[in-house]
Amino acid sequence: MNGRITTIGFDADDTLWQNEAFFRLTQDRFTALLADHASADHLHDRLLAAERRNLGHYGFGIKGFVLSMIETAIEVTDDRVPARVIREIIAAGQEMLAHPIELLPHARDAVETLAADHRVILVTKGDLLDQERKLAQSGLGELFHGVEIVSDKTPAVYARVFARHGDGAERGLMVGNSLKSDVLPVIAAGGVGVYIPHGLTWALEHADPPDGHPRYHTLSDLGGLAALVADLDRNFP
Structure with a gap:
């Protein structure tokens, strides 16, 4: 890698x-x-x-x-x-x-590009059958090296997932639209959290951003993810 x-x-x-x-x-x-x-x-x-x-x-x-x-x-x-x-x-x-799946902008390109040089995994919570259905319909399933459908996203869950599929959370990055579920707990586990806001967010997923944290980043969409990862790789502490 x-x-x-x-x-x-x-x-x-x-x-x-x-x-x-x-x-x-x-x-x-x-x-x-x-x-x-x-x-x-x-x-x-x-x-x-x-x-x-x-x-x-x-x-x-x-x-x-x-x-x-x-x-x-x-x-x-x-x-x-x-x-x-x-x-x-x-x-x-x-x-x-x-309901049919509607991919967000740059989703396929981001996963395909990063899968060439990194392990890419899907980490999602929710109903098992529904999440499996959506992944199958998305056409992205074959791009992931691993899929984790979890009951909740906590620092302990991320530590376990990144240990199972990679080299630990310290060498992992998680990208998502929820500060509460996708960003804060992975930072707490020692990884990098990348926040991509979505126009609609469930009230129970709201949280304050960890502004100023060295392992917190935000992007407007997935189109900038590959460049951010390349920069982080070059400047990894």
Whole structure:
């Protein structure tokens, strides 16, 4: 492997392909279904609270989102939610699970270019079947040297993943759209975190950037990733 960074991890949702936009569209549909029972802001707050408390039960992904919507619908209607509404919520979730993949700009080029000189791995959290489906449909699967679908992203998880697929987190880099999941924990594990903001970010993924940290970098899109990695390789401490 060339350079000092040997392993590069890519987040999937909203880093390589669109994801949050479909959650927002479904939430708008959910809001319309329950417009007679709660205002949009109140419903948003109740749904977010349900998602937060259900993470430990259902994990990340569409299925947990659908169950949280059903739970919220029951709560805001005082147990009187019509079966029709539950049916439409389930249908909306099924549509999300079947939605075609839309790659973000420069996704394929970035993975292909870096795979020539580095180990590239996919590190994503969420529902196993759904993440496997999206990876297969993306056309990027054959480019990765390894794929890790994890229940959460913590410093310990990154340390384990980069040890398994590379030379440890100290010689690893993770790129993603979430400061909370893709950047801060990999920096804590000793690696480099590259933040690429997405126009839409789930409220539970918000975190403050570690401005000034020597292993923190930000890019506007994946088009600049290969040049950043080359520069980091040349100047690796």
